[in-house]
Amino acid sequence: MARDSRRLSRRQFAFLGTQAVGAVVTLLLGIPIVGFILSPLFHRQQVVWRQVGDISGVPDRQPTKFEVSFPLDEWTSSNVNLAVYVVKLNNEYLVFSNTCTHMQCPVRWQSDLGQFLCPCHGGLYDITGKNIGGPPPKPLPQYVHRIDGTTLFIQNSFTESI
Numbered sequence: 001m002a003r004d005s006r007r008l009s010r011r012q013f014a015f016l017g018t019q020a021v022g023a024v025v026t027l028l029l030g031i032p033i034v035g036f037i038l039s040p041l042f043h044r045q046q047v048v049w050r051q052v053g054d055i056s057g058v059p060d061r062q063p064t065k066f067e068v069s070f071p072l073d074e075w076t077s078s079n080v081n082l083a084v085y086v087v088k089l090n091n092e093y094l095v096f097s098n099t100c101t102h103m104q105c106p107v108r109w110q111s112d113l114g115q116f117l118c119p120c121h122g123g124l125y126d127i128t129g130k131n132i133g134g135p136p137p138k139p140l141p142q143y144v145h146r147i148d149g150t151t152l153f154i155q156n157s158f159t160e161s162i
């Protein structure tokens with residue numbers, strides 16, 4: 001009896017089946033990787049200037065707290081007020097987040113110590129925001145800022161989908 005040359009042998013069937021399963025697995029694993037690689041093409045960085053306020057009353061070497069409205073996240077239009085400290089040193093201004101670099105507790109200026117104190121674990125920062133004691137690993141985050149007249153603005157950048 002002649003064998004049909006169009007029929008697959010068991011070995012050929014197993015080989016092609018393995019190849020097909022491998023191709024499907026590669027495709028399923030590859031889609032997220034390709035998406036991750038290409039996703040920056042579909043986002044753009046947007047820079048926004050947020051108004052801090054009138055800084056004409058900020059005394060020299062006396063960090064002053066302001067509340068600034070920030071978007072809660074990139075998906076909603078809700079805002080949240082966050083504190084920033086404005087420090088005037090010899091007519092130069094520094095603007096810090098009040099978020100501790102250890103575990104994100106809010107720091108506050110202690111005028112009797114002349115330092116920023118984090119109440120959670122006793123982290124200390126000097127008037128320039130440099131970490132000088134306790135667990136904080138880095139200085140307080142500083143904002144890029146500009147001054148129009150006596151109004152201070154800070155730069156806040158975020159990524160939006162396009």
Ligand code: FES
Nearest residue numbers: 100102103118123
């Ligand atoms: S969160 Fe500030 S010292 Fe730990």
